[in-house]
Amino acid sequence: MNFKHVFLKRTCPMVTQIAEAHRKPRWLPVAKSKIYRIPKRPVISTEERLELQRINNNYNTQMRAIRRFYHEEMIKERSSLQSASSEMSQRLEAEEWEKCVQINDKWNSQVAAEREERRKVELAAMEDFALKRMEVKDAEMKDKIAIASEKIREQKELCSTFITPETLEAAIDHALANPTDYNFAIDLKGNQFPGRDIPITYEKNAEKTNV
């Protein structure tokens, strides 16, 4: 049921139709229903037959004459072309060649002028583009240099605090005089307990595991 439903509701035909002459292939025998069929022969009256014969004969004679004329003319033309010795054809050919060359030169000059103009416009556009790019690059470089010089200034300011060989002794003395111990512990409330040798005192309720 479902299948049928699908077929009925289709939107486009499933089988495409091809226009074709409805006839049997040439190699098949005569159809069974046509074996004993005798086609009727056309009946043409004598008058009409004679007139048709005359007209057709006339037409064939005329056409043969015209065809022969043009055939002979073609052969003549070809032979004259092949020999190429006739001055006439050579002169004609030379003239035509000259004409063609002139037209070609004219076209070439025209195209060259157009090309020059186009090239100029294109070059200007390219220059413009390059200049703009260079400007952008310059601005970028300036920014970078500014950032770098700022950093250098900062470093130079810091330079005064550096330890030099002259101030080494003093620095050592200062360091020895002020020992710094970064070992410290923190409890849950954030109290610091500096030093290594300070004994750890637990609070009353605090458990060992929480430390």
Added chain:
Amino acid sequence: MSSPVIKYVGRTTNFKGKTLWEIVGSLKNYGVGRLIVRSVFERYPEPSYMKIVKVETCPDEERRRVRVWVEKTFRGRTLPKLTEIYRTSYKPDYKLIPKDEESKLLHVDHKKTEVILPNCIEMPPLMKRFIVKDHEKRGLEVVKDFVLPLSYKHSPNRVQRVAIGDEKPTIQFTMGLGKPASPSLYEGIPLEKSV
């Protein structure tokens, strides 16, 4: 005894007669020296007949055919060479002439009017103009006589002769409609203007 009733079945034909083997095979000495006629050629006013000169039978595969050499007379003109009939020997279109009628056929008096065909024809009107323009364009000499050469099919059976040189032909071909063979078909149509 009543005469036999012949009832024909199938497609009709314009042929009338027997095949050549049907005639030749039942004759003494295969009918050498007898006259035969093709009914198709009986439509011409001049006599056309063939005299059997030599007969050769054919193998079994070609049982409807026979190879016959004949002296052919077509439209009152006897051909100089013998003609071989083989390809057309199967056609049921041959008739044997009885011996007492042979002399009638052989000594028929027909008026020999020689027909001379023209060897050229006038150009059609548009072609004349076209040719003039074309020759002007190509720088060739201007055409004076607007005439096309005519050619005909070559056949040994050709009765008419083609004119040689400036010979005056007995028939003229024109590019127009020409004179109708059966004017009754053209009743009420002015022909002179259209030609």
